[in-house]
Amino acid sequence: MSVLVFIDTAEGHVKKASLEVLSYGAKVAEQLGTTVEGVVLGTVSEDLAALGKYGVRKIHHVKDGALDHLDAQVYAGVIAQVVNASGASLIIFSNNVDGKAIAPRLSVRLKAGLVSGAVALPDTSNGCVVKKNVFSGKAFANIAVKTEIKIISLSPNAYKIIAGEGTAEVVPFTATVGTPKVKVTSVVKASGEVPLTEAEIVVSAGRGLKGPENWGMVEELAKVLHAALACSRPVADAHWRPHNEHVGQTGIAIAPNLYIAIGISGAIQHLAGVNRSKVIVVINKDPEAPFFKAADYGIVGDAFEIIPKFTEAVKKLKGMV
Amino acid sequence: MKILVCISKSPDTTAKIAFTDNNTKFDANGVQWIINPYDEWFALVRAIELKEADPTTVIHLVTVGGVDVEPIIRKALALGGDEAARVNVDSQDSFYIASQIAEVAKQGAYDIIFTGKETIDYNGSSIGGMVAELLDLPYVALATHFELKGTTAIITREIEGGEEIAEVALPVTVSCQKGMAEARIPNMRGIMAARSKPMKVIEPIAADTLTSIVDFGLPLVKAGVKLVPADHVEELVRLLHEEAKAI
Ligand SMILES: Cc1cc2nc3c(=O)[nH]c(=O)nc-3n(C[C@H](O)[C@H](O)[C@H](O)COP(=O)(O)OP(=O)(O)OC[C@H]3O[C@@H](n4cnc5c(N)ncnc54)[C@H](O)[C@@H]3O)c2cc1C
Numbered sequence: 001m002s003v004l005v006f007i008d009t010a011e012g013h014v015k016k017a018s019l020e021v022l023s024y025g026a027k028v029a030e031q032l033g034t035t036v037e038g039v040v041l042g043t044v045s046e047d048l049a050a051l052g053k054y055g056v057r058k059i060h061h062v063k064d065g066a067l068d069h070l071d072a073q074v075y076a077g078v079i080a081q082v083v084n085a086s087g088a089s090l091i092i093f094s095n096n097v098d099g100k101a102i103a104p105r106l107s108v109r110l111k112a113g114l115v116s117g118a119v120a121l122p123d124t125s126n127g128c129v130v131k132k133n134v135f136s137g138k139a140f141a142n143i144a145v146k147t148e149i150k151i152i153s154l155s156p157n158a159y160k161i162i163a164g165e166g167t168a169e170v171v172p173f174t175a176t177v178g179t180p181k182v183k184v185t186s187v188v189k190a191s192g193e194v195p196l197t198e199a200e201i202v203v204s205a206g207r208g209l210k211g212p213e214n215w216g217m218v219e220e221l222a223k224v225l226h227a228a229l230a231c232s233r234p235v236a237d238a239h240w241r242p243h244n245e246h247v248g249q250t251g252i253a254i255a256p257n258l259y260i261a262i263g264i265s266g267a268i269q270h271l272a273g274v275n276r277s278k279v280i281v282v283i284n285k286d287p288e289a290p291f292f293k294a295a296d297y298g299i300v301g302d303a304f305e306i307i308p309k310f311t312e313a314v315k316k317l318k319g320m321v
Numbered sequence: 322m323k324i325l326v327c328i329s330k331s332p333d334t335t336a337k338i339a340f341t342d343n344n345t346k347f348d349a350n351g352v353q354w355i356i357n358p359y360d361e362w363f364a365l366v367r368a369i370e371l372k373e374a375d376p377t378t379v380i381h382l383v384t385v386g387g388v389d390v391e392p393i394i395r396k397a398l399a400l401g402g403d404e405a406a407r408v409n410v411d412s413q414d415s416f417y418i419a420s421q422i423a424e425v426a427k428q429g430a431y432d433i434i435f436t437g438k439e440t441i442d443y444n445g446s447s448i449g450g451m452v453a454e455l456l457d458l459p460y461v462a463l464a465t466h467f468e469l470k471g472t473t474a475i476i477t478r479e480i481e482g483g484e485e486i487a488e489v490a491l492p493v494t495v496s497c498q499k500g501m502a503e504a505r506i507p508n509m510r511g512i513m514a515a516r517s518k519p520m521k522v523i524e525p526i527a528a529d530t531l532t533s534i535v536d537f538g539l540p541l542v543k544a545g546v547k548l549v550p551a552d553h554v555e556e557l558v559r560l561l562h563e564e565a566k567a568i
Contacts, residue, residue, distance in 0.1 A: 010481060017481075069485075072450060072460045095446075097480050100438075100496075101462035104450025107416065113531030114415065116445050129535055136441050138338045142535040181459040184487045187480070195482030201568065225568060236499070243465065243500045244479060249334055249441055250358045251499060258567035269334045272441075275540070279567045281557070282546070292546050297560060301551030313558040314568065 003029040003036045004088035005056065006079060008098050011187075012045035016161075016198045017094035019054055021154050023162040024121070025092045026055025028152075031124055032090075038168065039082045041075060042067035052168035054161070060086065060173040070098055071180035076105035078175045083110060083149070085173070090128075095153035096197060103153045112149035119158040119276075136249040136272035156197050157255040158276075196245065199228035201258045202277070204247060206232035206270075208263020208284065208303055212240035217307045218262065224314045230254065230274075232264050248273035263303045266291025283307070322378040322469075324368045325426055326402065327436040327448060330386060330393045331357040334441065340537045347442075347537070356393050359437025361400070362504040363497035367467055368435055369401035370502055379403050383425045385418045387411050391520065399507035399515035410525040413443060413534055419451030420528035426456055432491045433474070438463050438498040449496035458494050461487065465500030 005025040007018045022038065029036040038059040040048060048059050060082050067078065079102065083091060091106065093099035095117045107114035115130040119140065123129040128150050134141045145151075196202065203222040209215065222229050229245055236246035247254055249272035259277035263284060264270060271294050274280070282295040285302050292298050299306055315321045332338075333353040341348045356365075365382075372378040382397050382405040384390050394405045408421040426434055434453075439446040446462070453460035465484060466477035472491045477484050479498070507515075549557040561568045 015481065069487075072462065073453070073458075076454065097463055097478070100446045101450060101460060104415070104419075104447040105454040105460065107447070107531070108419070108451050108454035111529070111531070114447060115532060116447055132444075134443050134537070135332070135338045136444060137540070139340075139537055139539050141443075141537045144533050144535050145531065146533060147531050182461060182487045182489050184485055185475075186486045187483065188486070189480075189483035193482050198481055244484075246499060250362070253444075258561065258565070272334070279561070279565045280543075281561070292548075294543060295546040296543060296565065297557060298546045298548050299551050299554065299557060300548065306551060306554055309554040310558065313555040316555070317558055317562055317568070 001032065001034045002086060002088050003032070003034060003090045003092065004083060004086055005036060005038045005092045006099070006102070007038045007040045007051070007059070008094055008096065009040065009042065009044055012043055014044070014046055014051065015094070015096070017096045017156050019161045020156065020159050021092050021094050022051060022054035022056050024154050024159045026162070027121055028090065028092070031121065037086055037088065039079060041078060048170045049167045052166035053163050055164065055166070056168045059168045059170045061170055062173045062175045062177070064175070064177045066177050066180055069180070069184035070101060071182040072101035072105050074178050074180050075102045076109055078177060079106055080109050081175045082173055089149050091149070091151045093151065093153040095155050099153045103151055107151050110149050111147060112151050113145035113147040114151040114153065115143045115145060116153045117155045118152045119155050122152060133276065137253060137275050138272055155255060194226060194228040196228040196230060196252060197254060199256050201225045201227035202230050202254060202256045203227045203260045203262070204230035204232070204264060205235065205262040206264030207234050214304070215241070217311070221307055221311045221314070224311055224318065224320065232270055261291055262307060264291060265289050266294060322371065322375060322433070323429060323431045324371065324378060324380050324433045324435065325429060325431040326360070326365050326368050326380060326382050327422055327434070328360045328365070328382050328384045328394060328397050329357040329437070329440045330354045330390050331440050331442045334358070338539070344536045344538060345534065354389070354393060356397055357437050357440045359439060359498060361397065363499065363501040364435035364437050365397055365400055365402065366502035366505055367497060371469065372401065381406065381429060383408070383422055385410060385412065385421045394520060395515050396507060398518045399511040400505060401511065402518070404519040404521070406521040406523055408523050408525050412530065414530035414532050415445045415447040415451060416531045417528050419448050419455060421525050422448065423452050423455035424526050425523065426452065434458070434494040436494070436496045438496045446496065449494055453494035456494070458492055459489050460494045461489065462496045464495045464497050467495060467501060
């Protein structure tokens with residue numbers, strides 16, 4: 001009856017998304033009156049026992065070096081073995097880049113119903129009903145999982161990390177791994193940047209910025225806020241900014257704590273990808289811009305004047321000047 | 322080279338989202354249907370580009386849905402698919418849909434199966450991975466580039482704060498997103514040609530559904546925006562710090 005959490009890593013480090021799913025898993029286990037276990041694949045350079053403070057009591061670690069890079073097929077096979085050995089009936093992933101690759105495969109392998117993109121704890125009072133976003137955040141749906149074993153993948157930034165006390169018992173798990181067919185040849189990381197989907201704060205700019213040469217002040221603001229950068233679709237389409245910054249219904253969907261939109265009109269397709277942000281700030285020179293209807297705070301004015309002042313005020317707040 | 326592209330319909334991005342029957346059904350009244358943008362702009366167009374580079378390539382389209390999906394499939398054929406198959410059933414369960422697609426894929430011995438990274442209605446991002454598992458094929462999700470070197474695919478996928486490049490020997494299943502290709506619009510010749518392209522209708526196989534929709538809801542609307550004068554930016558920062566506790 002236990003809950004099993006997939007602890008996702010990158011280059012040996014536990015991802016922030018994993019702390020969210022651990023905290024979520026611990027809460028679900030408490031709700032079900034059971035315990036939560038974790039599974040980690042590949043080489044890890046961190047002290048896994050310390051993850052006990054997020055509520056996990058036992059971590060199965062499959063150390064095989066063939067698992068240092070993701071091959072969803074191999075990963076699903078190994079996780080299925082851990083599920084069988086541990087008798088878990090609920091498996092939790094982050095609905096991040098890796099969860100999206102592995103969870104659907106595991107769902108087929110275990111014939112376990114999957115709800116991807118959960119945004120709240122499941123209702124387990126009568127079966128298992130999970131709330132998730134649909135229509136790119138314009139609505140939500142409650143989905144019933146009808147199978148014995150169930151899989152939930154949790155939207156990034158949808159559940160708060162809860163740290164307490166405790167250490168986890170880390171047990172090596174010997175699995176049949178197999179040879180990955182996906183052979184990773186290189187990893188390109190934008191160093192020092194905050195990954196967009198994990199960021200607490202996102203600074204985003206649109207066509208109102210006029211051209212790529214004006215992004216310096218946006219980057220500056222993002223830097224002092226320790227924020228990730230994002231942009232609207234026309235900005236990415238015009239190659240002012242890279243594609244991986246494009247947020248919205250047809251770009252990346254995000255849910256940071258704070259979303260700052262500069263010179264973005266707030267078209268319905270843009271809002272769809274960002275409306276789960278907890279606090280939205282809009283800076284736009286047009287008081288009629290639709291984005292103001294979705295905002296918590298706003299300034300009507302010229303971004304070129306406001307952004308440098310914004311940066312200065314943040315620096316002052318943080319004692320940086 | 323044989324490519325299968327999975328096509329789904331989705332409501333137009335500006336469609337009004339509302340529900341009927343006690344919030345258990347999407348209200349399709351007055352809704353314009355489009356090809357799911359990820360399927361069209363990235364999966365299909367990349368397949369067409371591969372065919373342009375190697376004209377011996379064959380592109381088949383598959384969709385799972387009722388007769389109302391046919392205009393969508395015709396548009397996809399107008400863009401460049403060679404023929405299409407429609408599995409004649411409506412479902413919202415990913416496993417059920419993936420089982421239908423996998424059945425079609427088995428008949429075709431495809432080298433590449435492309436899907437969009439998700440549909441913009443149910444946002445499941447599950448079909449590609451499920452089809453791959455059902456067919457025991459490797460799977461790369463959220464691809465931003467796809468190149469062929471003989472029978473090896475070189476695929477770039479999104480990772481947190483970067484990209485990962487991998488080589489996979491064909492056959493492979495890939496879910497596609499921005500970066501793969503640039504959106505196109507069908508031309509007159511394509512539209513004419515699409516009229517005579519084969520569209521098979523296939524009855525569904527028996528398959529389980531693992532989930533069901535209980536009901537839908539709309540998010541709470543915001544209380545209203547608090548405006549700060551443009552010459553008081555430090556007031557905004559104070560509010561974000563003290564009131565919203567966001568910085
Ligand atoms: C199928 C489909 C899918 C789409 N998907 C997406 C998506 O995923 N993401 C997305 O973003 N868009 C998407 N779009 C596009 C969307 O409809 C809008 O066109 C787009 O979001 C507009 O981008 P923008 O706000 O940067 O530009 P604009 O709409 O041109 O707005 C620019 C804004 O900047 C303001 N401005 C100008 N100068 C200044 C200044 N000096 N200071 C302050 N403000 C200023 C203007 O008042 C205006 O509000 C999609 C469209 C379609 C049809």
